[in-house]
Amino acid sequence: MIDFVREYILEGLFRLTEAIGFPSYAVAIIILTIIVKLILLPLNIKQMRSMKQMQIIQPLMAELDKKYANNPQKKQEEMLKLYQEHQINPMAGCLPLLIQLPIIMVLYHSLLNFDPAFQEYYNFFWISDLSAKDTTMILPILAGAFTFLQSYTSTGWPKDKMQRSMIIIMPIMIIWMGSQLQAGICIYWIVFSIMGILQQIFINRGITPEKGHNKKLQAQAQAEIAEIENKHV
Secondary structure, eight states, X not given: OHHHIIIIIIHHHHHHHHHTTOXXXXXXXXXXXXXXXXXXXXXXXXXXXXXXXXXHTHHHHHHHHHHTTTOHHXXXXXXXXXXXXXXXXXXXXXXXXXXXXXXXXXXXXXXXXXXXXXXXXXXXXTBSOTTXXXXXXXXXXXXXXXXXXXXXXHHOSOSSHHHXXXXXXXXXXXXXXXXXXXXXXXXXXXXXXXXXXXXXXXXXXXXXXXXXXXXXXXXXXXXXXXHHHHHHO
């Protein structure tokens, strides 16, 4: 698989950049990222839809936290019922991430010790060798910044302390990882995150088949919250 990516995909995409008059392995990596993102598009939309749905029912989950604060088992049962009632799979958001990790590992090993056919084009502006680390830290910082923006675009600034910690810790981890990995991996991660941000903007604006579903879910959740509040009066 690694040899296939090296010899056929990366070199093939480089030939494509030659054909359009801009020979660059960095551009080949960007094109590869776009292809991977398009392949994962259905899963990514499912992930974003799941996160949007989780945001909508968050007030209901907060009510369950209050109601069953002293009964964790009952709270868990009621949360499962809540997910089933609203047809939400809380694990749906994890699937694209799990699929993405092997892809990154394949790309990492493909770029590791990669011997490009045209070494003079295996660079990117200030980086003379895409298989080397970016010692300026520009690409790792950009990778971390766009990871943060992608998370923020997806969830906003969370009220939950744990979620707030994750939205901060993840970009820091990406920056550290980017400082240890090849510059080509950072380019992949940056482009992948930018495309994720654009997808999330479309999701947030309702430019998806799930627009009506989300509105219906939000109305249903608001009605249930109102019903719970009336019971407390």
